[in-house]
Structures are given as structure tokens and as C-alpha cells.
Amino acid sequence: MAFEQPKLKYAFDALEPNIDKETMEIHYGKHHAGYTKKLNAAVEGTDLEGKTIENILMNLDKSNTAVRNNGGGFYNHNLFWEVMSPNGGGKPSGELASAIEDAFGSFDAFKEEFAKAAAGQFGSGWAWLCVHEGGKVEICSTPNQDNPLMPGIGCGGTPILGLDVWEHAYYLKYQNKRPEYIDAFFNVIDWEEVASKYAKEK
Ligand code: MN3
Numbered sequence: 001m002a003f004e005q006p007k008l009k010y011a012f013d014a015l016e017p018n019i020d021k022e023t024m025e026i027h028y029g030k031h032h033a034g035y036t037k038k039l040n041a042a043v044e045g046t047d048l049e050g051k052t053i054e055n056i057l058m059n060l061d062k063s064n065t066a067v068r069n070n071g072g073g074f075y076n077h078n079l080f081w082e083v084m085s086p087n088g089g090g091k092p093s094g095e096l097a098s099a100i101e102d103a104f105g106s107f108d109a110f111k112e113e114f115a116k117a118a119a120g121q122f123g124s125g126w127a128w129l130c131v132h133e134g135g136k137v138e139i140c141s142t143p144n145q146d147n148p149l150m151p152g153i154g155c156g157g158t159p160i161l162g163l164d165v166w167e168h169a170y171y172l173k174y175q176n177k178r179p180e181y182i183d184a185f186f187n188v189i190d191w192e193e194v195a196s197k198y199a200k201e202k
Pocket of ligand 1 (some may be wrong): 025031077164166168169
């Protein structure tokens with residue numbers, strides 16, 4: 001079974017004005033599609049064929065750059081699309097809200113630290129909110145298409161929220177103003193989805 005791009009649960013223009021339609025079309029239709037295709041080519045005929053993407057990333061041979069870059073690119077974007085929604089924004093509630101308050105003091109302090117991780121990632125990469133076994137949450141960032149499931153990378157938890165800070169994710173609308181894009185992302189975060197991932201992975 002080859003890897004397939006999951007269908008988006010919203011239209012390309014549904015996240016406007018926070019994420020523009022043209023960026024979504026290119027990002028999903030070209031970048032993510034490209035990672036998916038190249039991942040399939042990289043695992044075909046190897047002992048990785050047929051494994052889940054999580055299994056592949058958690059047991060990654062980091063010198064296998066084709067699988068590292070394209071497997072990361074496939075997984076990271078799957079998560080990114082899932083944690084956004086046209087009905088997003090606001091704040092989490094319930095046990096995820098409590099975990100965020102325990103770790104950062106308040107939602108606002110969490111937001112500030114997450115934005116700092118995203119803005120401070122030099123060059124291309126991702127900012128993450130991860131959960132560790134037991135429910136503790138942590139923020140980290142990673143370069144390129146790396147992610148914290150990969151051995152020895154990032155904070156080593158399971159990502160439940162991810163923000164793509166590659167220029168292809170925001171340059172058409174925001175140009176060099178990455179902090180404005182990060183702010184806009186908070187308007188579309190689907191906290192119900194993030195909370196459901198938290199409940200599943202904690
Ligand atoms: Mn991207």
C-alpha cells in the first residue's frame with residue numbers, strides 16, 4: 001500500500017484570510033504531493049515498504065536522507081492540515097488546557113513561547129507542541145522536515161500541533177513577515193482536534 005495524501009477536510013480558500021487560497025493550493029497540491037510521491041519512491045522495494053509512517057520515522061536511519069526528508073514532509077503536512085480549521089482559533093479546554101497551564105503557566109505564555117520557537121527557527125523548519133507519556137506537554141522546533149518522532153530530534157515527544165515555517169507556507173501573503181503568519185495561524189488552530197490527539201497520545 002503506497003502512502004496517499006489524506007483529503008483536506010476544508011476547501012483551499014476556507015482558511016482565508018489567515019492562510020490564502022493560492023498558498024494552500026501550491027502547498028497541498030505541489031509541495032505535500034511531492035513529498036508523498038518521493039517517499040513512495042524511497043521506500044518501494046525496501047524493508048520499509050508496508051510500514052506505517054510513524055514506525056518508519058521512529059526507527060529512522062537518519063543517514064537515509066530520502067526517507068528522512070520526504071517521510072518527514074509527508075507526516076508533518078498531514079498533521080498540519082489536520083490541526084487547522086475554518087472554525088478554529090480561541091483556546092483549548094479540558095485536560096489539554098490544564099496540561100498547557102501546568103507546563104507554561106497560562107495559555108498566553110504558551111502562545112508566546114510557541115511563537116518564539118516558530119519565529120526563531122533559523123531557515124526552514126517546524127514548531128511543535130508535543131506530548132510525553134504521562135501527559136506533560138513541551139514545545140520544540142526542528143529544521144527542514146525533521147520532527148520529534150525521529151530518534152534524537154527535537155523534544156522526543158509525540159507532536160499534537162505543528163506549524164510549518166518554511167517560506168513556501170507563507171511567503172505569497174506574508175513575505176518576510178513570519179511573525180504575522182504565526183499570529184494568523186492561531187486564528188485557525190483546531191483545538192478540538194489537538195485535544196483529541198492529546199487524549200490519544202498522552
Ligand atoms: Mn510545507
